[in-house]
Amino acid sequence: MASNKEEVKLFGMMLSPFVTRVEIGLKLKGVGYKYELEKMGNLSEALINYNPVYKKVPVLVHNEKPVSESLIILEYIDETWKQNPILPSDxxxxxxxxxxxxxxxxxxxxxxxxxxxxxxxxxxxxxxxxxxxxxxxxxxxxxxxxxxxxxxxxxxxxxxxxxxxxxxxxxxxxxxxxxxxxxxxxxxxxxxxxxxxxxxxxxxxxxxxxxxxxxxxxxxxxxx
Missing domain, CATH: 1.20.1050.10 (Glutathione S-transferase Yfyf (Class Pi); Chain A, domain 2)
Structure with missing residues (x-):
């Protein structure tokens, strides 16, 4: 579980399978997070600051450190929270x-x-x-x-x-x-x-x- 000292935010949009990937990963791990809802065509300044290269969701922000791209985020989640692994160790x-x-x-x-x-x-x-x-x-x-x-x-x-x-x-x-x-x-x-x-x-x-x-x-x- 994410400790009280950890801050986990997920910037996402409704109906996105890529955002859903990250949500499933977090929930399988039992990691609590705050969902920041973005609107298509009207992205927040925070989202653009966290992901200035692609300017899109999903973005996971863990203790103010942003991680972008759903598959990369999934791997980050797996390596950060060891319980219920989603990637093989082999x-x-x-x-x-x-x-x-x-x-x-x-x-x-x-x-x-x-x-x-x-x-x-x-x-x-x-x-x-x-x-x-x-x-x-x-x-x-x-x-x-x-x-x-x-x-x-x-x-x-x-x-x-x-x-x-x-x-x-x-x-x-x-x-x-x-x-x-x-x-x-x-x-x-x-x-x-x-x-x-x-x-x-x-x-x-x-x-x-x-x-x-x-x-x-x-x-x-x-x-x-």
Whole structure:
């Protein structure tokens, strides 16, 4: 637990899977924190001062020391508060956890953005194909209940945008990418993960996310 001498603040925004990553990490560790809500397009001076390079959330501030970028923050949390580790101690397994988390942010995210927010039909089809390839790699990687074994770990937290955000987004767009039939192990993992008590209490409500993405997608369609 964070001691009384520690000050932990999280600068975040509603509906961000990257902020949710950090919240899950803190809650799994039992670390108390103060949430500083930022508004899109109207960032606070404090946030910009703490993260002048990227000027975006999430930013974790621990005893006035800011840490930016969700995966880096997760690693910082794990190294600072030793209870309930989320990264393996074995160097090779730790390296693999970093690899797959980076894969999610690089390969999966770029593919799904192309599949949804691309005007050119050929490019959109390529994005759908690349998304399915990325999901298949992750399907093949799951060996236990979670990527981290029997307990939630670094890759599971990194993949929250697949477990929770992807089903909502594909419903809005009308895609059929992530299903139990196509990816049975990954789909079961997503159910186990999102129903974990700590994860479940941290996720934004579906009733909030769905209209947000509907409005965003309608704006995109109107601009075509």
């Amino acid at each position: 160097p090779y397994k730790k390296a693999l956890a970093h690899f797959w988390s980076k894969f999610i942010d690089d390969k999966f995210l770029s593919a799904i953005k192309k599949a949804i927010f691309t005007i050119d039909e050929k490019e959109r089809e390529n994005g759908i194909e690349e998304t399915e390839v990325a999901l298949q790699f992750l399907e093949n990687e799951i060996k236990d209940k979670f990527f981290g074994g029997e307990d939630i770990g670094f890759v599971d937290i990194s993949a929250v945008l697949i477990a929770y955000w992807l089903p909502i987004v594909q419903e809005v767009v009308g895609l059929n990418l992530f299903t139990h039939e196509k990816f049975p192990k990954l789909y079961k993992w997503s159910q186990d993960f999102t129903n974990h008590p700590i994860v479940k209490e941290t996720l934004p409500s579906r009733e909030t996310l769905l209209p947000y993405f509907k409005a965003r997608y309608e704006t995109f369609l109107a601009s075509k």
